[in-house]
Amino acid sequence: MDDDTRRFRQWSREVQDLIRVVWLLDWDQAVLMPPAGVRQRSEQLKTLAGVLHRRITDPGDGEVLERVAARADGDPDLAADVRVMRHRRDRALKVPADLEAERARVCGLAQREWERAREAGDFEAFRPYLEDVVRLVREVGLALDPEHPYDALLDDHEPGMTEAALRPLFSEVEDRTRGLLARVQGSGAVVNRAVFERDYPVADQEAFARRLAADLGFDFEAGRLDRSAHPFTAGSFRDVRMTIRHDPGNLATALFATLHETGHALYEQGIDPDRERDPSGQSCSMGIHESQSRLWENLVGRSRAFWAFCLPRLKEAFPGRLDDVDTDAIARAANVVRPSLIRVEADELTYNLHILLRFDLEVALIGGRLAVADLPDAWNEGMRRMLGLDVPDDRMGVLQDVHWSAGMFGYFPSYTLGNLYAAQFFGRLREEVPDVDARIARGEFGCIREWLSVRIYREGRRHLPAELCERVTGRPLSVDPLFDHLERRLSEVYRF
């Protein structure tokens, strides 16, 4: 390896290390940091953001990057690393270091204020913090792209994606969701979730979640499972940390959270060991990341085959609680469609309507067409329009998600993109592994992991997400596979 390449490798890997350190600080803050530590932590986040900015924009490393770029063509991995680092560098050069650092500090503070405000259902207490966040994030967006600040933010989560490309996709998702929802509601079938809403002791739920994650393939030597107010997964490679939450009166909360987060975690644990610190070895995009979580949560986790596997284990873990339940009953309960207030507990069909609402609102916030003070009203109005529901309080409404408090504008579309990718990936997997259902029913999840590993995990960030989708499935991203899947599944459950 020549000196330039060596220096480029060191530079890009050290940037990756620093990103991982920031993840750890975020995880620690969400999971176990003492509450009074928030102010000093936010200073640490600010300092690290400044360090990262300086490191990425270092003029000497920038010159090395260009020299390496000029002759990286023969080495596709190196070329991919160059592409990712150049993108990061170009982006960083447009945003003043102080702005980036201040954003990190304010978002660190705002998350704790969001937690408190959510607990109290008190949007007004949170408003000034969210105003700061929106102001700073908007400034970042404008610095990156004065014409399309939202696109610039979106690109941080889904490289290459734009609002203009999302609009027709999301419009089709909305139309087809409404069509299918009407058929479900018109079916007259009675399906409910009562089987999940029995008394399930939290300690037993926790033990079951750990066992389930291990069954799906999560390596506890290289990861953790903890509790937090808002389930999430952080870290990568040999240190991947999931969090879930438990509701003693609703087993579904922890169960689907475990499936969802394990999907994220398997992706991170599955990255190519030879490129684990390289920029192009990392996960492709947040849309692809959410495709992994939603694939395990929905395509696998709500299938009849999964419940054939899972129910006997549940009966063992909760003796006497499920004696009257058979596979069909619990599989149907896992697929109840009912417009509801909380995104993370929404059914597979109406889930996307939650995302579409958030997308509209955040585009308006970043576009300067919606003031933070008017956000709760806009939210409540949107919930009536999209889901036909009245929001009783902000805790069940605009305060339910952590993302905006953390400055993650442009993230929400990843969920619906993830749903679309997941269905398209799983359709392809089903063609190549025709007996996948039988295998799921036997708990043989290895075939899914291996399929994903070769095609997605180890591909890392070599390609843009849209390209990856085409490479894996042979077709550009489409709304069809998701709705074909939903129609098939819901017509079984609701018998229409």
Add this chain to the structure above:
Amino acid sequence: MDDDTRRFRQWSREVQDLIRVVWLLDWDQAVLMPPAGVRQRSEQLKTLAGVLHRRITDPGDGEVLERVAARADGDPDLAADVRVMRHRRDRALKVPADLEAERARVCGLAQREWERAREAGDFEAFRPYLEDVVRLVREVGLALDPEHPYDALLDDHEPGMTEAALRPLFSEVEDRTRGLLARVQGSGAVVNRAVFERDYPVADQEAFARRLAADLGFDFEAGRLDRSAHPFTAGSFRDVRMTIRHDPGNLATALFATLHETGHALYEQGIDPDRERDPSGQSCSMGIHESQSRLWENLVGRSRAFWAFCLPRLKEAFPGRLDDVDTDAIARAANVVRPSLIRVEADELTYNLHILLRFDLEVALIGGRLAVADLPDAWNEGMRRMLGLDVPDDRMGVLQDVHWSAGMFGYFPSYTLGNLYAAQFFGRLREEVPDVDARIARGEFGCIREWLSVRIYREGRRHLPAELCERVTGRPLSVDPLFDHLERRLSEVYRF
């Protein structure tokens, strides 16, 4: 504030932030990181060490430092900050960045290997890692001071201290320890620890430890108490994290660890809020830090007054376990003197012999006069000479402490210095708070905290430790207060 001072403040505070981030990574690794994460964590530590080195040696910030130094005389706090930062900078300029970074990486790896080797009692498995650590730490020491590499390492923990200054002090400690030990052993009194060695369920021990820490003044809103293989305290100000360990058959393990770590933690939680990110606002030295831990563990925690307070609470926490025990009996049990193998469980008198042995060995290792391969024999020989004990295996011997694996050479003297400072401080406190025993017996620990707060916690790093000692007690550090205290206490316990 002028521009230079503002820039100096930002520079020095960001350095402090980065040091705190490294602490968090260390804490996380010791307490809860997944085992397989060690390699990537060690890369992160290496990267952060490089970042810190670059930040401290930044030429522009160095010029600002000198300009601020030239006119800081009117502002004692600023002058103190300048002194600390100039010391850090001078030190960093002498050590190549790559060496500092590689040391951080190797020490990160070695700690996990030490944990494994200790578990297995297998020094040979750990030897190559320790060899790397010693080689790199020695290189650092030689880069800092080619004549006296050990002094340079010592200075990192106890600014201003030298091996030459320690020798006579430690020699006197050894002589007086031997003299007092002979009197204890010749007293014929029978005292034992049986009262601590009953069956104390770990969960109840844990609850008691939390209550005790809170009684002593630990603020759980600004800190945590967890378990780890080796008790320690990390973090500062509003995020202070203690760890302890539990032995179901020995209550003393957790109890004295709680007293010890709470001493550290109160110091960190007590730093001046107005200077919490400033270099001179931080703790003075590791010797002063250990004075705080040993003060609560020994001067307070082994006093009869403390047991008058603690015993009723223990009886409440462990119903039926201590019905036959009175204050005199448990206070005597807390002061049993008996040469033993494990430092952290040693009695107050023979404890320093453990330190003196480690001091001799590490001076020889860094001086190149002792090879790592010969360390176990030298250890075992030393234990016979110092304490008259045969070491049954390396787990109970050379593998018992984490310090060397973490590259902390020059740290061990802090414990004996801490014991000396603690006795001298407490002697002074007793003069100024004559009814301190009565207050301890009533659980009124606030008077001790307030005394320490004004004189030590909030003084931070304004003075070198030797100066601080003189300011607080009116005298230079002396061996007398410790042995006066020990003689008083042990003559009561052993009735000589």
